[in-house]
Amino acid sequence: MENIKQKNSFLQLVSRVWKNYSIVVVFFVILIICGIAAPRFLRPNNLLNILRNTSIVGIIGLGMTFVIIAGGIDLSSGPVLATSGAALIALQKMVTESGDPAMPLIVPILVCLAISTGIGFANGIIITKAKLPPFIVTLAVGIIARSVVMYFCRGATIMGNKIPEFTNIGNGSIFRIPIPFIMAIVLALILHVTLTRSKFGTYVFAVGGNEKAAKYSGIKVDRIKIATYMIVGFCTGLAAVIEMSRMAAVAATSSGMQYEFEAITAVIIGGTSLNGGKGRLIGTIVGFIILGIVKNMMIMLNISPYLAGAVKGAVILFAVLIQRREK
Amino acid sequence: MENIKQKNSFLQLVSRVWKNYSIVVVFFVILIICGIAAPRFLRPNNLLNILRNTSIVGIIGLGMTFVIIAGGIDLSSGPVLATSGAALIALQKMVTESGDPAMPLIVPILVCLAISTGIGFANGIIITKAKLPPFIVTLAVGIIARSVVMYFCRGATIMGNKIPEFTNIGNGSIFRIPIPFIMAIVLALILHVTLTRSKFGTYVFAVGGNEKAAKYSGIKVDRIKIATYMIVGFCTGLAAVIEMSRMAAVAATSSGMQYEFEAITAVIIGGTSLNGGKGRLIGTIVGFIILGIVKNMMIMLNISPYLAGAVKGAVILFAVLIQRREK
């Protein structure tokens, strides 16, 4: 009996580790395959470049993980990025008569974050108070947000002020590590602690796992849900800051296009279930890096642009397949 | 006590009727509002035109209703429409040396339906056998399908043979009723009977409502799921036939673009829950007609193209809001 238990608990340990970290294993497998297929791939510059490129969608993915764990979804991220980004650029490009920026850079940034978080709040309120399905609410809010920003910009691309402090956010590095990636990692750490160590994090899981039981345990279900939408909103705002600073311009029609799907894909590749109640941020991080690697390899291997989609689709399937295998 | 019970059952009846048919009420409200805002809207020509235009997405929506009731989702419909449509056009444009079509029209149509149903089958197999989430599987399959059709068409628009028997499918009318709408209604009737009166229909609800219990009850859960993906695949193939016949041409890059979202939106507006287990086809039909009306009214009222999205989003929210109110 004792013996059996011990053997069992060892097997259990292995199975638990695999369950929790299979995505990391998959990640290294992909890394090695890529390195063999294209030695240039492993050059530090290329790897750092991948990290920079994926950070924007990755940051949205971090917030998206919260929403999905709580049983929701956010399809408005792309348009929200455009909306809050447009506000950022509009304020950032204002100059005084002498040509200096009209306000310190922090003001447009805070406004940008406030707008995106605000739209997240609106999403949350509509979903919880009107009891409507998140899919349709966030889809509709996204369509509306895109339309409003197009209206105000008359569809055009608006250029901001190209000051180094601003463009450096998205394009700079610290000790060679791209600043967007540093931001993503810092944010991931904060959110990871929130998700796993704080009461709020537990409630997010509880709400996604069984909303009714959460309610009967005295958890303020609506508030938790609204908070998750505000988190993804905030993350989207942060992504907007980086995206805007990379180009110092915003395109009303196309900024952030389809980012929500990239983000959701990264979250799912990372092993978070769309049913809610289960998930982890480490998975999301690996998920978005994998997506970045796929795109990068398409260039490295000079795959026909027509077939790029086929390769991407196959890699996505492969990534989710491997780690779900054990079920 | 008796009295209370009676009152209750009457209230229950009213609430049940409202629950099942509120979408129809919403529909007529929208119709009246539109008629007042733009009297031209109510002209038969305009109304018939709306029916014709919405039928393509509507037919996909009918199949999508099955998938969603069974707890799944299909994000591959747009690319599948392009893929099967391309096959249809490729065969349809073949001519003998004398310039006659190389084969009877029915052959390309059957091939088109076979391909779309086949991709649906593939979706179903991957989802059930590899136990992967439908969202990501169908997304990936869609990306792959789009890529493959682009590869074969080199991205171009391919023109078919413009023979009347063919173009009439999408452009013709019988007693002034557009043929695509007649097809949609006939299909809806067949599917409605299947969903509400056949064993299979009951199992679709059961699988979406409680998969584990369905398995315990001896339902072949995997088969039911695969069947729903084949149904939406078949519907998409039918939609492809209509779409291709309208222009006798297929655009590898853009045919069917975003149709899956239109279809899913119609299904949700129609009151089918993305959680699975409940839903109805009548709702989907009204749902896609509402979407068609919105597009039409945008032109009737000459709303700035920039604001079109805002109006559309608001109407979607309004439509789901009204009918969910009672919850």
Added chain:
Amino acid sequence: QQEVAEGVMRIAVSFPPANNAWQAKMLDSALDEAAKDVDEFHFVIKNAVDDADQLNILTTFKEDAYDMIICLPGNGTLMTPICEDIYDAGIKLIIVDRPIDSDKYTALLGGDNYLCGSNAAKYMGDRLGGKGDIAILRSYVGIPIDLDRYNGFADVIKKDYPGINIVVEADGQFNQDAGLNAMSNILPAYDKIDAVYCQDDEAAVGAITAIENAGRTDVQFVTGFGGSKAAYKLLSEGNPIFGASMSYWPTMGGRALALGKSIFRGESFEKINHDPTFVVTKENVGEFHQHSY
């Protein structure tokens, strides 16, 4: 792996998404050109999925130290900073079709959407005798080419043809189905439409089908844009309502690559080259078939 032999020039090409037939032909002509002279040049051609992706791709190209980068910016304004960086890094840069907001490039092979739009306005204004009600089918409302094609048209109409009213605008989205749907919604709403300006040939073909299906005789003609096969076919068949296609051709993709090759071969070149624009009608369509997409 694409390790390249000594002396072979590495050229990277970045395009926006191939989500319409024009863009697809652009890619196709580029692929054809890339397949030639393989012992002299090594080409990498990449379509982006969106602006950020194009930025990422261009960054990757820059990091990868290509000898030349050819860029068709999906959004010229957004791609300006990275293009400047590339140029500053000493990489030769050819900009295709749409200008960037800077002159830091080696050469520009520009299409001129604005000019084509103006051509359409002149054609339409003259044919309608300076007055009438018209509809516009735009091309993905708000994207840069849409705005160029729209503004080129609207500016001339406003200035030179005050008697012409733009009564309605809808989106034709670069494809036949969208053109058909949009036009079929417009027709019942307006009893008289004299002409339709379509900002894309494919959409124009769809619009014509809608007009024919509805049996409307008030619409005198439709103009298209771009130079698609389907449109040229209608023109050469003598379709009564297809007026003209404002054409400039996606084959400039291949020509841009050829320009790149000639620069490396030390041939002389202009910094700014504008691809010619044509008003293609029934009369002259015969000369242009080989350019269509």
Added chain:
Amino acid sequence: MSKLLEMQGICKSFYGVEVLHAVDFSLEKGEIRALCGENGAGKSTLMKVLSGIYEQNDGEVHFKNVHIKRTAEPLEVQAYGISMIHQELNLFDDLTVAQNIYLCREPKGKNGLIDFSEMNMEASRLLKRLGESIDPKTPVRELKIAQKQMVEIAKAISFNVELLIMDEPTAVLTGKETEIMFNLMRSLSEDGISIIYISHRLKEITEVCHSVTVLRDGSYIDTKKVADVTEKDIATLMVGREVQHSSIGDFSGDEDDVILEVLGVTDNMLDDVSFSVRRGEIVCFSGLVGAGRTELMEVIFGIRRPESGQVLIDGKPVTVKSAIDAIKIDIGLVTEDRKDTGLVLCRDITENSNYVFWRKNKGIFKGVKKTRSNTGGMIERLNIKCAGSDQDVANLSGGNQQKVALAKWLLSDAKVLILDEPTRGVDVGARQEIYQIIRELAESGIGIVIVSSDMQEVMSVSQRVVVMHEGRKTGELKCSEMEEEKIMYMATNV
């Protein structure tokens, strides 16, 4: 004559943990066999192996001398004439009662489609046989849990069965339905149908079963004729030691120290209900299914809003609009449906038992140490059988899930604790332990309200019993006045 069912050397493991160790089990035609064992002993698992839901790792099953393949699917097993009522309800909320009962065996009309009128008629006939008057066209969502259980039973007997497996069907039933069900079981047995009956109510076993098999820790222990054993013997076999039964006397504390008072609560289910609980008192609510006890508790806990009436805590009127309010003023509620409202099944034991604790204590973080000691203490105190505190609740046996649901509220420091069917699915040994805990809680000055449909439980744990019938209070008895007949009399209100 050979046996109807032979199961030999059945082994079953989950994630490498063996939970059934070479269990043998056999059964005669027409026999009603009880299957007993503590929570987590492996009863449900053994039955799921039999009904084709789990594939055993080792061992063979023969039914009527036919070998049932290890890989047999539920449908194949059903075709042999084996049908099972699961411990957890397996119904479809959005299908009607009739659709649920005849799922997979819908009567077909001439046109090949389902014949709904035939199906509804059959269903209603079947339900009548069970003494239920539910409209077969009602969606199951609208039923109460006891009614749902009756639908499950109707479904199971609607098969052409030769062996019926019933996994704790009475856990949510009251005396009346249980009696109807027993009569049904007896008549089935007379018709030659065998039944395997799982229950933690030992009295029922001696009442209706012919023989009893006991499992302990996944191993076969013994099989006895019911005539040869007493309830106490069975309990001893299950637990491996003797179980002490004890009764409790009348309330002996301060009669005037009322902690919870409910005055004239009325809504569409309740009719002017008043009662009070004193500090340190244990009050039980008895009644038939549909008596409105759950609704009354939901009013106190703020889930339901009454049309009129008042709730007083410590003599002060309180407005409780939600569970959050209730928890704030130290009211706790262990709900009757653990799967639906009690537990987050996909989360682990630690989280599930600490939700309310966390809600009640300030601070942003969970507090790893405190949380761990809380959970460890509960696992020990309630004897929760698990692989570790990080095991998902979904993978616990039914009774152990119930204990986790209980743990959540034991950690909450409630002043008033309401327990709606608290021992649903809990084994005899653990049940006594829970009673002991309840007594200790009461002694520490908490007011306890228990809703129970188990007469034995009412008799052994309550100091006072309140009886309800159709939304009205029909009587109240002190411990010293309690007699089963009196309670039944008041519950049926004849």
